[in-house]
Amino acid sequence: MTEPTSQPVAAVVAELLTKRYGSLTAIEDLSFTVAPGEIVGFLGPNGAGKSTTMKILAGTMAGTSGRATIWGESVSLNPAAAKSHLAYMPENNPLPDDLRVEEYLTLRAKLKNVESKNVQERVEKVMLDCDLIRRAKGRLIGHLSKGFRQRVGIADALLAQPKVIILDEPTIGLDPHQILGIRDLIRSLRGQMAVLISSHILHEVEQVCDKVVIINRGRLVAQGKTEDLRRELLPDSVFNLISNTPLAQLSEICLQIESAAKIEIQESLSGGWNRYRIVIPTQSPIRENLAAHLIKAGISLREIAEEHYGLEDIFLAATRRTTHDGLKN
Amino acid sequence: MRHFKTLLFHELRVVFYSWNTWATAGLFLTLMGTIYWFALLECSRSPQPWTPVEGTFKLFWLPLLCILPLLTMRSFSEERRAGTLSSLLTTPASIAAIVWAKFLSAWITWVVLWLGFIPFTILVNFRLGSVNEERLSDPTVLIGALSFIFMSGLLHVAIGILCSCLTRSSALAALLTFITLLGLTAAGGALESLPIESWTWLGWLREPAAHLRTFGHLQDFAAGVIDSRPLVLYVTGNLLCLGLAVLAVEGQE
Numbered sequence: 059m060t061e062p063t064s065q066p067v068a069a070v071v072a073e074l075l076t077k078r079y080g081s082l083t084a085i086e087d088l089s090f091t092v093a094p095g096e097i098v099g100f101l102g103p104n105g106a107g108k109s110t111t112m113k114i115l116a117g118t119m120a121g122t123s124g125r126a127t128i129w130g131e132s133v134s135l136n137p138a139a140a141k142s143h144l145a146y147m148p149e150n151n152p153l154p155d156d157l158r159v160e161e162y163l164t165l166r167a168k169l170k171n172v173e174s175k176n177v178q179e180r181v182e183k184v185m186l187d188c189d190l191i192r193r194a195k196g197r198l199i200g201h202l203s204k205g206f207r208q209r210v211g212i213a214d215a216l217l218a219q220p221k222v223i224i225l226d227e228p229t230i231g232l233d234p235h236q237i238l239g240i241r242d243l244i245r246s247l248r249g250q251m252a253v254l255i256s257s258h259i260l261h262e263v264e265q266v267c268d269k270v271v272i273i274n275r276g277r278l279v280a281q282g283k284t285e286d287l288r289r290e291l292l293p294d295s296v297f298n299l300i301s302n303t304p305l306a307q308l309s310e311i312c313l314q315i316e317s318a319a320k321i322e323i324q325e326s327l328s329g330g331w332n333r334y335r336i337v338i339p340t341q342s343p344i345r346e347n348l349a350a351h352l353i354k355a356g357i358s359l360r361e362i363a364e365e366h367y368g369l370e371d372i373f374l375a376a377t378r379r380t381t382h383d384g385l386k387n
Numbered sequence: 388m389r390h391f392k393t394l395l396f397h398e399l400r401v402v403f404y405s406w407n408t409w410a411t412a413g414l415f416l417t418l419m420g421t422i423y424w425f426a427l428l429e430c431s432r433s434p435q436p437w438t439p440v441e442g443t444f445k446l447f448w449l450p451l452l453c454i455l456p457l458l459t460m461r462s463f464s465e466e467r468r469a470g471t472l473s474s475l476l477t478t479p480a481s482i483a484a485i486v487w488a489k490f491l492s493a494w495i496t497w498v499v500l501w502l503g504f505i506p507f508t509i510l511v512n513f514r515l516g517s518v519n520e521e522r523l524s525d526p527t528v529l530i531g532a533l534s535f536i537f538m539s540g541l542l543h544v545a546i547g548i549l550c551s552c553l554t555r556s557s558a559l560a561a562l563l564t565f566i567t568l569l570g571l572t573a574a575g576g577a578l579e580s581l582p583i584e585s586w587t588w589l590g591w592l593r594e595p596a597a598h599l600r601t602f603g604h605l606q607d608f609a610a611g612v613i614d615s616r617p618l619v620l621y622v623t624g625n626l627l628c629l630g631l632a633v634l635a636v637e638g639q640e
Contacts, residue, residue, distance in 0.1 A: 113473075116477050117476070117477065118473045118476050118477055138479050138481065141477060141478060141479045142479045144477070145477070146474075146477040148470065148473060148477075150470065152469050152471045152473065152474050153471065153474075154401075154469070154471050155469075156401065156404065156405070165393065165397050166478065168389075168390075168393040169390055169393060169394070169475075169478040169479070169480050170478050170479065171479055
């Protein structure tokens with residue numbers, strides 16, 4: 059690999075990227091960055107423009123306008139230098155069926171400027187890391203299962219120890235064991251290389267990524283750490299509680315504790331007990347000890363729990379927001 | 388250069404491990420053997436102004452139109468269809484290196500196929516050694532005709548590579564190559580048959596017609612006449628086609 063003279067501030071920069079196919083706009087003014095060593099999840103509904111963006115960053119498709127750089131090198135102006143820092147695994151991971159795994163990886167290592175004396179060592183290392191060495195090393199790629207093909211794709215991406223790895227749906231079609239293996243592998247790259255990963259499995263992204271970038275209809279709708287996005291997109295905290303206190307009394311007490319609180323009955327249970335839903339601002343000081351406040355006010359509680367907002371909720375909130383904006387416009 | 392070498396060896400390996408190549412080689416040798424057999428028969432029946440080798444190479448357009456498209460059709464179209472070309476383009480290897488590697492491997496295959504014709508002549512000489520016919524064992528015609536095939540192959544194979552860049556369908560690539568080669572081979576003869584001398588307004592065609600006389604080039608080479616004009620035509624045509632192929636790959640990705 060070409061050794062960079064200095065580490066850039068951002069490993070990947072997408073600046074106002076736009077891609078149009080005639081009258082159809084695939085992505086528009088898309089800007090985000092990936093820091094060196096950071097793992098970033100790239101999310102969006104089907105057709106949002108994820109693969110298009112990744113192809114532009116990988117240099118396999120030209121953007122209509124905007125700027126993309128990989129490790130400080132312009133993808134369009136200096137493609138060879140940009141590609142020398144990059145490994146890209148496209149969606150569906152196309153591989154030549156008529157080559158054996160080891161032959162393919164050896165070829166790719168040579169094409170990726172791995173020094174001749176290190177080729178064999180690197181090939182062995184990535185096959186070991188991706189668990190290919192025992193069962194797939196000498197097999198024709200065309201005879202491999204989907205899971206092994208994905209591993210070959212990831213092994214290829216890791217071959218030249220690039221500064222940036224772009225993985226488009228790396229776990230698509232894998233079984234849970236394989237997903238776990240790939241997830242651990244990607245996690246092990248943290249701090250060593252910048253990874254931009256697109257996936258539909260939000261739980262997986264949440265487990266692995268430091269940051270997420272969410273796009274919808276070709277536009278950026280949110281980016282940042284999951285916790286920050288949670289605060290931004292889901293400003294309210296929701297508590298589910300089971301109590302035998304009547305709704306009117308509970309509402310009165312809640313409003314005394316937090317004036318912005320909203321309460322509704324969700325379900326009537328046997329023996330006069332009800333399931334309530336209380337919504338309070340996440341920033342509210344009582345959020346941390348709502349249960350204590352309610353008990354102190356004489357409310358009998360059988361159960362209280364705060365709803366956990368996962369990445370799925372953040373994703374839905376972000377994409378719903380833009381969809382509504384789009385409809386309004 | 389390093390990438391080119393790597394890619395060339397890879398392409399050659401792919402070509403010679405592919406059943407498609409061996410099937411094509413079988414077809415080629417059957418075709419050439421049959422033509423040579425009929426040329427020998429014809430010469431044995433009555434004296435001919437041409438040798439069996441000359442007679443065989445006069446029909447060079449048959450393998451050119453039927454076999455060469457089969458060799459080049461998959462080079463880019465198959466990789467584009469399978470998506471492996473995109474994957475290849477993410478490496479630091481340049482498009483020019485990829486195009487040249489694919490061209491050279493196809494050209495080498497084309498050359499090797501034609502070299503496969505030599506054993507036929509050796510076999511015939513061995514079997515008919517008692518026949519007192521000097522022209523039968525004269526290697527000059529064979530060397531000259533093969534030189535023409537190799538030289539013109541620079542352009543013909545490059546056309547096949549260019550056509551393969553233009554489509555994802557191997558069949559369509561083969562058809563495009565067939566039509567282009569047919570046009571190119573027939574163009575010289577067609578232009579020559581036009582009454583250019585009497586139609587003064589067609590005078591400007593005289594020069595291109597002189598350049599494109601493919602069968603004339605074969606005769607010149609077989610007779611040992613090395614004219615620089617066909618050499619320039621085939622080399623520049625090759626560079627033009629491969630340059631266009633690079634642009635075609637660049638444009639599609």
